[in-house]
Amino acid sequence: MEVAYQIPRASLQWILLSVFLVIAPQSIYMPIWITLIAFSCLLWRYLIFSGRLNYPSRLMRVVIVTFTLLVSIAQMRSLGVGLESASSLLTLGFVFKLVEMREKRDIYVVMSLSFVMCMVAFLYSQSLLISLYVAACIVVIIATLIALNRSSLQADARSTGRMALRMALQALPLTIVLFLVFPRIAPLWAVPVQATGGTTGVTDEMTPGDLASLGRSSELAFRVQFENGPPPLHQDLYWRGLVLENFDGSTWMRRRYRSAYGTAAERGNFQFNWENRVLVQGEPLQYNVILEPTQQPWVYGLHLADPLNRNLFQSRNFEIYNNGLISKRFSYDLRSYANNQTDLVLLDSARARNTEIPQRGNERSIEFARELRGSVNTDRDFVYAVLAHFRDNPFYYTLNPELLRDNRIDDFLFNTREGFCEHFASTFAFLMRAAGVPTRVVVGYHGAEYNPYEDYMMVYQNNAHAWNEVWLEGEGWVRFDPTGAVSPERIELGVEAALQDDLAFMEQSLFAAVSGRFSFFNTLRLRLDALEYEWNRRVVSYDEEVQVELFERLFGEITEQKVLLLLVGLASLVMVAVGLSVVNIGPRRKLDPVTQLYQTLASELSRIGLARKTGEGPLDYRDRVVAARPELAELMHDFTALYVAINYKPPVQDEQLARKQVKVLKQRLNNLRAALSPLRGSRAQS
């Protein structure tokens, strides 16, 4: 009978720990029942180890494989072929392999898979926290591999952990170098990433009164750092996203272009000479935005923004689009002209588009608008009159408004009179258009939180906002915010200030509420976010472009030879460093100075072929050296006599004298060396 391989007790604990650690982050994204299966497999493994359960039988394994296959098919059907279905398949396979592992080979398979699982964690998130976590996981996996190869006598968990940590730290320089210089090759295949919540950020459709809640998510939308000069005032922070021009009576929609978004062809479509339509004054504001993934192609910026990145381009409505969906954190630079006038001459087609309202419905509002327009002289006065109407009548700003029925504009304007930015922007635009004034809805974000620790701003999902742009003769498109007329706090202080008494809102953003009220938590939160920001800016957004930039700054123009030279140089540098540290790993005892001097002498003499043998005492060595080199007799005798005196005679009590002895010994060593150097030469000649 063959002898069964026993998984060492100590290493099994390590294996279970590392498997648990690598599964844990995935469990947030996976369906709960897969997580349950995973953890029960861990338990099963433990019970096998403690002898209370057996290995799965052949039948059991067939059942498990079939089950896994069915599950993965079901997953693909419900979730589509994507990250989540793939990773839950991987997880299932991983934990089932864990249960049936018997041989050392199986353990290696499981541990290699653990590394893969670590990488999968990065597909979901690349935050600082998860990176640190994965680093810890890797240390534990290394420790597992070490434990696997140690005998039970050495298997002290602490020393294993220490060794793993030391190995990980030794790998750190190489990792950094590889991170900096390894070519960023575009992936040959891409995992279709499906974040659980689907798309985030503002959408390209807006149906006021449909959704009864909005803007409660305290998730981050993007971070902004102003590079030249101070940021604008809070009330001017309108992060322009999309322009919605089409209205069908309930929904505002973006103007659809013929080609689909996110293709290169679209870029050509958007090419136009925007300087002709724009008048700008003053210095532009330059800033960097790091956008959280939205799964949408558009990005946000202050009006009027001029994108500096290659892949960003601008639409005719001065929206900014990326060439492709934003599926991972995206960093871009913008230049904004706060003092701008756009489209002083409005094309007929644009005028028609922006004054169009549905033929039927909302008759009361249309009538109200035409009446009001008749009572004032200019379009601008009309705008003010409408804003005044919002302000002077009992309109309320709330995130939980009543739902609107049939004629939504009428219902809102004369009946419910409560809502949030969408309601106000939509109604305002409708009234404007009813009176023939070209108006459009703009969606984006408003406001930001300033983080003083790294000097940047944070914009959250609850900063989402909608406002209007009205075309006025001689001024072009001008921004108006009807929400500001109703709730000035919303514009000046932000959504939280506007809704301080709204219990429902505060409950949902509990953390924000707590942090807002206790300065300690607030400071902590801002500091953590500042760390995260630095991480994103310096590590996560380090892509090919930045890499090339860095190299050009360091080494001038990049040539193939230079890159090759650099790679080879860095690699060899790191290997030499690692090699040296490996050589020095053994315990190194500190020699006392006398012994050191003696060793120096021995190594000097070894160069003329008279190396000291390991078991050779000082007197024997002296005699041998003198026999071979009579000319050294006197010096050798002097040196050895003193060495023996210091080392073997009764120790000198006087410390000063002892120091002097060492000094004299050093002197005698130097005399010997001086006598040796000509001998070396003669030996080389002979």
Added chain:
Amino acid sequence: MSLISVNADKQAAAPILDSPFSQKVERAVGEISKALLGKDHQIRLALCCLFSGGHLLIEDLPGMGKTTLSYALARAMGLEFNRIQFTSDLLPADILGISIFDQNSGQFSFHPGPIFSQLVMADEINRTTPKTQSALLEAMEERQVTVEGETRPLPEPFFVIATQNPVNLAGTYPLPESQLDRFLMRLRLGYPDQKAERELLEMNTERDKVGLVQQCLTTADVSQFRIQSAEVTASSALLDYVQRLVAFTRSKDDFSYGLSPRGSLAVMRAAKTWALMCGRDHAVPEDVQVILPAVVEHRLRGNSDEDGHSGASLLQRLLNEVDVIA
């Protein structure tokens, strides 16, 4: 391979300085070498052993001069000595002594055996049975003898010089490790070199040479050596070296067992005495290396050692692989 290897000698020992002790040693060596030609180093080691207060085991083939050396040592040191010829029918009482009923006094009186002597020569010790061998044990270690419930001290100084044939010769009872350990040194004499042998042949005599040996040391001298050798400095560097040696025997797989603490003490004692005999007040690593073969060879045994003769090769490893300076 020869049956018996001579001790791995280091003839070129540390230089001998002029001192009352070294002079006495010179004289003694001079006297003894009248009887045993060309074996100065072995004589020196034997003296070192006795000056350290240890017992000496001389092992070699018959006719190599074991007994001669023992006689010569006894004579040169002027010690009262008894010789016991060990045979297979020797009984413990023959060594220790016996109580005999005295008809005159009507009492038992103790008749001390040959062991009650300053120097006991146990000739061919491995020819006797283990029972008799072990009778020597208490005497050698405790320097006292217990016969019929009464403990009697042995004279001071008390030395045992035992001789034995190599254990793989016929009719021998090998000494157990416990007893070997009680001998401070085991010497091997080896064949005389050509010059000494020629001289020997020219003299054309057998045992008479021993008569030429004059007493040149006294009991007082011997005890003086013992007291003074304890005063010899063994620096921490030297102790380190000895500890490294001992650790080597205990950690390497080739050794079936390591040196006992008695063994390491023996090394130190002998090294100090050697240093004193060389006229120094401090011991150096070379002293340790000189006495090491005689002191530890019989205490070591290799793993695949049937007859207890791998000590010499193990000792070479000790001398070569343990760093003197570190």
